[in-house]
Amino acid sequence: MATSKNKKVTSQTIISKYMNYVLENDGYPKSVYRFCNDINIKEEEFYAFFGSLESLDRAIWNAFFTTTIDAMNNNEDYGSFSSRNKFLTFFFTFFEMLTLNRSYVLFALKRYDMPFENLKQLKSLRDHIKGFATGLIEEDNDEKLFKVTKNPVKLFSEGAWFQFLFLLKFWVDDESAGFEKTDVAIEKSVNTVFDLFDNTPLNNVLDFGKFLWKEKTMWN
Structure with missing residues (x-):
């Protein structure tokens, strides 16, 4: 998976990865930290677009x-x-x-x-x-x-x-x-x-x- 160092993080990429996460894991992430860790982005990159899950x-x-x-x-x-x-x-x-x-x-x-x-x-x-x-x-x-x-x-x-x-x-x-x-x-x-x-x-x-x-x- 590409890291945030190699690919710019956008709201669209976060949305896409979130939807895939939900379906692949048959459930929602427990926290922003867990979600960001699993999709290999920094928390501050998430919070640049969304205040919460x-x-x-x-x-x-x-x-x-x-x-x-x-x-x-x-x-x-x-x-x-x-x-x-x-x-x-x-x-x-x-x-x-x-x-x-x-x-x-x-x-x-x-x-x-x-x-x-x-x-x-x-x-x-x-x-x-x-x-x-x-x-x-x-x-x-x-x-x-x-x-x-x-x-x-x-x-x-x-x-x-x-x-x-x-x-x-x-x-x-x-x-x-x-x-x-x-x-x-x-x-x-x-x-x-x-x-x-x-x-x-x-x-x-x-x-x-x-x-x-x-x-x-x-x-x-």
Whole structure:
């Protein structure tokens, strides 16, 4: 293994080695000292990027988000997308990112017996997703002439976060080939949310409800 003397240590290399460590050891390091010793870097190199192992846990999810945003922005056509299509693109791309790292993500989300404890690592990601959703709805609102037709920003951003949690749970439990059911859930849920805001909800809400009921029945 290359030492810190031979290769510059970055936040990305620490994240990569941490994820590999967790999977290869079937568990998390007991301390920063132990982790740094095992991957052959100095503690000060770790602390240059992360204040604790817990902050590293959160940083991994942040990296998933920023990589997703970068990938979308690299698409020349993305800027011309509607808010609906930008939201669809975000979820499709983000869950592709999770799928590439599925072994680690599943391990991380099942770390503790208490579900609430597992959600703590998503704290920063929550802010990122709400911020992304806020930007989309504000963009839509800027195009509307009358205040009464503008959509509530806070409601939309909070809804986006709960929508993500629903899709995350769906993806975790999805055993379909290529996670195609998750793709269907993303499309139906995003279209339903935007149809609700566009005041044309009935058909899609019912369609989405039938889909969820069918999946719930299959799970049971």
